Amino acid sequence: MNRQSIPLLSPAIGTHRELVSFHFGPAGSGQKIYIQSSLHADETPAMLTTVLLKRRLLELEKRGALNAEIVLVPVANPVGLGQYVLGQFLGRFDLGSGKNFNRHFMQFPKLTSRAKEVLGSDAKENRRTVRELIAAELTEQKPLTEFESLQLALLKLSFDADVVIDLHCSLEAAMHLYTSEAAWPEFEPLARYLGAQASLLATNSGGESFDETHGLLWWKLQQDMPADKPVPNGTIAVTVECRGQRDVSYEAAQEDADALVDYLAWRKAILIDAKPLPELPTPATPLAGSEQFYAPVSGILIHRAKIGDRIHVGQALFDIVDPLTDETTTVSSNTEGVFYMRRAIRFVTAGAPLGRVTGTRPFRTGVLLGA
Numbered sequence: 001m002n003r004q005s006i007p008l009l010s011p012a013i014g015t016h017r018e019l020v021s022f023h024f025g026p027a028g029s030g031q032k033i034y035i036q037s038s039l040h041a042d043e044t045p046a047m048l049t050t051v052l053l054k055r056r057l058l059e060l061e062k063r064g065a066l067n068a069e070i071v072l073v074p075v076a077n078p079v080g081l082g083q084y085v086l087g088q089f090l091g092r093f094d095l096g097s098g099k100n101f102n103r104h105f106m107q108f109p110k111l112t113s114r115a116k117e118v119l120g121s122d123a124k125e126n127r128r129t130v131r132e133l134i135a136a137e138l139t140e141q142k143p144l145t146e147f148e149s150l151q152l153a154l155l156k157l158s159f160d161a162d163v164v165i166d167l168h169c170s171l172e173a174a175m176h177l178y179t180s181e182a183a184w185p186e187f188e189p190l191a192r193y194l195g196a197q198a199s200l201l202a203t204n205s206g207g208e209s210f211d212e213t214h215g216l217l218w219w220k221l222q223q224d225m226p227a228d229k230p231v232p233n234g235t236i237a238v239t240v241e242c243r244g245q246r247d248v249s250y251e252a253a254q255e256d257a258d259a260l261v262d263y264l265a266w267r268k269a270i271l272i273d274a275k276p277l278p279e280l281p282t283p284a285t286p287l288a289g290s291e292q293f294y295a296p297v298s299g300i301l302i303h304r305a306k307i308g309d310r311i312h313v314g315q316a317l318f319d320i321v322d323p324l325t326d327e328t329t330t331v332s333s334n335t336e337g338v339f340y341m342r343r344a345i346r347f348v349t350a351g352a353p354l355g356r357v358t359g360t361r362p363f364r365t366g367v368l369l370g371a
């Protein structure tokens with residue numbers, strides 16, 4: 001293992017942050033795996049998982065069992081971790097710009113025209129060429145802010161990986177994940193090992209998130225290139241929500257770290273016997289089929305369903321009680337599926353998002369992710 005550090009752009013005189021990565025296994029083995037955690041800063045369940053994963057990887061590396069280059073970034077957002085304000089972490093948004101740290105990743109606008117000029121008929125060779133083009137575009141970038149330099153540093157570490165795993169957590173949530181339809185067959189085993197209660201699929205959710213930036217880039221090239229210039233899946237990427245923000249325990253983190261090791265063994269990135277594939281707890285569903293609930297009025301929020309519950313149409317999920325009029329407003333589900341995430345608040349303002357239930361029928365359009 002070797003530890004590397006990338007200095008981020010200094011936002012103000014006298015202030016410097018760094019992005020630290022740990023590199024395992026033989027480089028040039030033909031497979032690269034990139035795993036990061038806590039892009040929204042204070043996502044500690046995911047961070048603890050990487051701590052335990054790092055210990056396993058060190059031991060596996062000593063035994064000569066690593067068959068891929070594996071890059072691990074346990075603290076993907078040191079900028080957000082510095083945003084401890086009035087006793088609270090505010091790690092989701094950059095305080096300077098208001099931007100979500102997992103949105104606005106660059107989208108490689110010049111790639112298609114450049115690829116049309118240089119790609120040939122060999123898919124494998126084309127993958128190598130596209131990675132060179134991406135590297136060139138990344139090198140051309142001149143970040144103006146610390147936020148931009150952080151996003152660029154993460155992309156420089158991950159763009160040439162075959163597999164990108166982005167570990168987050170939600171507010172109060174069951175284990176669930178997001179990926180694209182194209183990548184799903186390759187991540188279905190990961191969903192099984194993790195015991196994912198929901199697997200949400202979208203090709204383009206419109207958020208310019210870290211995982212989607214990788215997958216979309218290759219997907220778009222596949223759509224844009226003529227048949228005689230074949231483009232394979234260069235990078236597949238997944239976002240894993242390691243339950244809720246307060247679900248920090250050695251037991252859960254160990255389960256998740258073991259699931260990641262089993263998945264890497266299944267991919268032959270680690271040369272140990274992969275555990276037999278468990279059942280998939282829930283079939284994948286379209287992200288556009290998930291119902292997002294909003295508070296119609298303000299008041300005290302009472303949850304009527306538990307995280308991970310199977311919900312039927314018409315089932316009451318939330319009560320909102322007005323403490324002055326005594327009136328109770330009930331919000332019920334219009335979809336049948338898994339109640340996979342909800343907000344951690346217990347008093348809501350009108351219009352506040354409350355939680356989500358999966359659904360098999362896509363009905364939402366536009367940007368599918370929350371802010």
Ligand SMILES: [Zn+2]
Nearest residue numbers: 040043168169
């Ligand atoms: Zn997150």
